[in-house]
Amino acid sequence: MDSIYFCTVCSSAKGTSLYYGGLVCGGCKVFFLRTVRNQYEYKCKNKGNCSIKDGFIKCRACRFALCLKSNMNPSTVGISRETKCLTKDELPDLLDDLDADRNDQATCSFMIPEDFPVIETDEKSTVSANHNPLKRNWKDRGVEEFDRRRAVVPYLNKSFKRNTELLSTSYLIGKSFIEELKKSGLSATLMAKRLSQLESFCDLEHSMAPINPSFNLDVSLEAAIRDPLALCTRTPMGWAHGRMVCDGMMDIISVIYTRIALHYLDWVSALHELQELDERDKFSLVSSQLCQIELSTMVYNTYKEGKDGLLFASGFHFLPPKGKPKDEFDGFILALSVYMQTEVISKFKELQINAEEYALMKIIGFFTPIVLLSESGATVIQRARLKYEQLLLEYIKETYPTLSEGERQRRMYKIVAINRNLLHLGIMDNSYITKMFSLNMANLQKRFTYDMHLKKY
Template structure:
């Protein structure tokens, strides 16, 4: 335990077994056949068998027919047509097959050429662009990604809201969980005040009542995520149903990546939360506590959940950030790519928008690296792109664990976490 601390015990936080949660990070079930030990392949968490099936079917452009007219339930019904359709439904992308190998091969063939375009088709066809006249970052503007990246960095600064000044106390911090996600997308500020996010600042006490601490921190991070996501033009090209479903499923990716990147940015020992708080490993045999340093410079949320999150973030994400010296520009593009990755159960129109957006931001990442590192060979640039994209399954895994923990808190109303917004994010199908 750190010296000179005030200790506030939080009895209601759910206790977890470190062995069990570490086992969670060791494997996932396949989205297609429910087999264990799945990893990210072509946009979904799949086992090796389903990966190979999708790879061969996509490369051979085979067409299977279902004897029951597409009414099978794979894997109970061993139907190849319905198996492939389930692959597509869960977000697997045929256009991603062989993309990375082609990228390296093309770069090696001609070291003097620029980094090959990651896209296979134009990012937004005339049909998809016509869905929203508000869409203003069209493919014709891709020749100057600098302005787009600068725009994304500006959005991140707006979400942080650090320019409004730093405060030592938010005793009148207004917040609520009783806002539907659809309403929050129209009026994000209903969730809470846009205080400075406080990743780098000293501790900012949110209220006199420590029992509401977790809810307040959750609300501020949720507002940060919503302010960011509503700035993406692509989500407004979708129907409201698809928009809500996409955001509810992908929000955790954005939140954990934001926390991890700012932890790297400010070289914190735990994982930065907001308002000066951070997750840290459980200290010795301590139960679940919040430690607040006497000089109000640091606060620690310590429990089994935070221990596993810190271990995973530092070993799997921050180690790569440090190795490649991830830049702010690469971070905001990775955040966009992560948001538009592996989402099933959307309409065909929304699925097309998500896939196009994923290719678009991958392209912008490649172009940014090409412009910012002119001394790199095309092969070196391609490898850097792949290292950054290789972070996606790790972000997803950390996000799934975070989402499951918060779902438990919301379902059991631990720390008062039951509300309409937590229901929509963590408990809805």
């Protein structure tokens, strides 16, 4: 059954989605849009103390105040009016076209902090300009058919032909998948360990950090997927080398955002089920799941390293400040870290979740999107989710043989249920990044951030 989301203004479930930075229904979206466009000014007769009756607010002043409280941003209304232009080949004037001036190598679209951490290691570097950590370890994916130079996500290559045979079979559905797995001589434990290894491949923790890494958000999502090094240089994620930061996150967030986005694209490249989706569904799914998946990556590594606060990409460790946050953005990061510690990491600790269970939980979360897909796309996603849920249950059976069937099912349910908290985190994060884009905070008003957080496919 699909999840139902309620409007944060009036509690209605009709057409509720993310509009202008807030999780609201279609009615509140239209009300907010008309108010901002027409520059209406409302006054409350009850001094802002009007109540909600039967899901309806008669006072327009209080309704608009609740819209603002729900993180709806008036500045994004002007941007949304240009979305029709942005769905075409040419982007609007808001995002300058830099293709004519761009060299083959990615350039930095924002300032890199002088104290950007370089993570030293005694091991020799295995990273080259065209390094793809997945190609050496996922040979069964047939990557030789695609662009060897930079295509980390080969299934989005224009020359790739979709294989639709699985759409008419039960190959990916539940029990049949486990039966086929056993017939092949593979175990759920082995499959789960491979998925766990994928995290290590994307982290690049045993590689040398480049001296002058490049970061560039002035690329489209399509370009970044097909040519990921146009987004940024692959650097070690630095989970175990966190440099403590208590404030001033705004100064480094662009670097962190770009690197975690590349980590996400590298991870997505191994999910072969996406080969069965058409281009629109692929872009819709990949863009809609960025925030939830990147936050799950950060929160798990924070748990694994036993840290307080929150570990970010590129070797930064946010610790809650002793006093008040330096600014609004630091306050937002503080709220994220507190929620992660109390609502997610606490559950990780309770379950003592391991790397394999986390890897499967993360994939199940990815294939539980809130974005609307085509009928065929929804079928592929549903089958993929059922496949990995069955794989998780089988893995628990193999790993905890002393548990009863009921105990195994309860453990699986608790693990999968964590994705609900991560979804809430993703919605919070996506809303704030939308605000940052509209106000060009941290110089995030770039093509990639637009494609990921505002563009409709």
